[in-house]
Amino acid sequence: MAARNNTDVKEFIFLGLTENSNWQIPLFLLFSIIYLIMGNWGMIFLIWLNAHLCTPMYFFLGNLSFCDICYSTVIAPKMLINILSEHKSCRLHSCVLQSFFFMVYVTTEVTLLSVMAYDCCVAIVNPLMYTVITAFSICTQMVLACYLGGLINSMVHTIGLLRLDFCGPNIVNHFFCDIPPLLKLACSDAHINETLIFVFSGVISIFTFSIVMVSYIHIIISILIICSIEGRCRAFSTCASHLAAVTLFYGSGTLSYIQPSSQYSMEQEKVSAVFYILVIPMLNPLIYSLRNKDVNKRG
Template identity: 45%
Template sequence: MALSKSSNDTFVNEFILTGFSRRPDLQIVFFLVFLSIYLITLLGNLLIVFAVCHNERLKTPMYYFLCSLSILDVCLSSDIAPNMLSNLLSEQKTISYAGCFVQLYFFCVLGSTECILFAVMAYDRYVAICNPLNYILVMQKKTCLGLICGAYMAGVVHSLIEVSCTLQLSFCASNVLHHFACDFPPLLSISCTDTTINEFVLFIFSSLITVPSILVIIVSYVSIIVCVLKIKSANGGLKAFSTCASHITAVTLCYGTTLYVYLSPKSESTVENRSVATVFYSVVIPMLNPIIYSLRNKDIHMAVKIMFQSKMNF
């Protein structure tokens, strides 16, 4: 991978990350907080993965998608958290040029895939509630696998296009990223190359990922609401809609922060806010997702309990 060449024939071989440097007195506190969040993220998501894989009752489309989401969250958090934690303990808060773009590539792949997966999960709930008699026929194992693979393929293609365009930029004016990780907005803001095309490509391809996904989610839940309102039994309607509450919460958190980061107007006043939103999206939400999905889920509770009991008996 070529390094970025500046106007005075020197090379930018690393970027300085200033995300948390404004409060040096709180570096250790930040480290302990984010280390705890990262460990909880790993524990919570891996518990869901093992529970789904080791319990026959959870081998259904809904839990296949939940397992995929947990794997994505582990990978997304692991792409960002280790370097962030390392920088919190070091005076030189840097990331290499190659490391920056590797991190950026996987961040884009995983984030895009997760956005699409949320739409797939909404469609799954639509079929389960609005067309329950044909649910098994529609959501066959090969169909679920195809939807998951399609989400990953779209994420990979999106990331290849975005990162390839960003690699064409030169960074000669500055190598200081006002962020805690490598992301498109801070990289574009310090480039000495005209970024008009990059911004256009970022907007178009990000929209191609998010807009269709949001439309699928909205249509799915509008249809679900209409279907639930037709259910004569109040308990039946409440039970049907309660299965969607966790997903709606997770989708709101994910898309709310993502749209703010990538579609909010550029200005100096939003730099810090964008960093906070990205921290929330890439580090905090992966911790919250297993909590959101398992808090009221009796099947997950029972599967984890059985899994621990079997390990202790062994």
């Protein structure tokens, strides 16, 4: 029996964010600053060092910060090197690994955001049962389920990618090894892969977004029946940071993965990718620290 994989391509060449050489230095400086000033490590150490912050909300926030660090680090260093390089390349197997780990942590972050919405809902709607419903063992199981979901989703797409043949061309219209632009270069039929991306991304997004929406519907109803303005403000401040983080992440990430291939815009994908790879991980610690008195007191 003949070998299944007839791949001749050994490396991919990236077009990058722009082909205009005048933008290389400004973009490198801008993205370097954004990547270096991320406060996620500070958030993790702050939560770890302060017993007062050892609560379910900060446990989830610590894992969210870890995911931000991981998927940004998978992409950003290589992206910064390629911005200044004339030969923007990546070996085939390195490209597959980059895609694999990126999908793991992005999917985990999406599901973590839905878990955090549920946590906010319980804290506001049923505060008397909060410590029981969000016991440490339950929180740990939910976080592990998020990582497992990310791993399964990534493995499905990575295995599908490895089954494809790449015999040329090898020019990727992107700045990292994202799966949709790689599928366009496959010599073999990638229809199943495109369907898997659409279905898995759609199911994950709809499932997690539904949890977020149902949680916030209950939160809004609970806030509206609170008599005092002070009580309403206190309840709203509990979930305001998370609501901002969810809006930013879903607004940028979902547009990239839940659109049919016929309407797929590479320029739109690049802008969205920069936003959720660099900008959102930088903003998340700011959002949570600026809106949270506990973090500000400890910081």
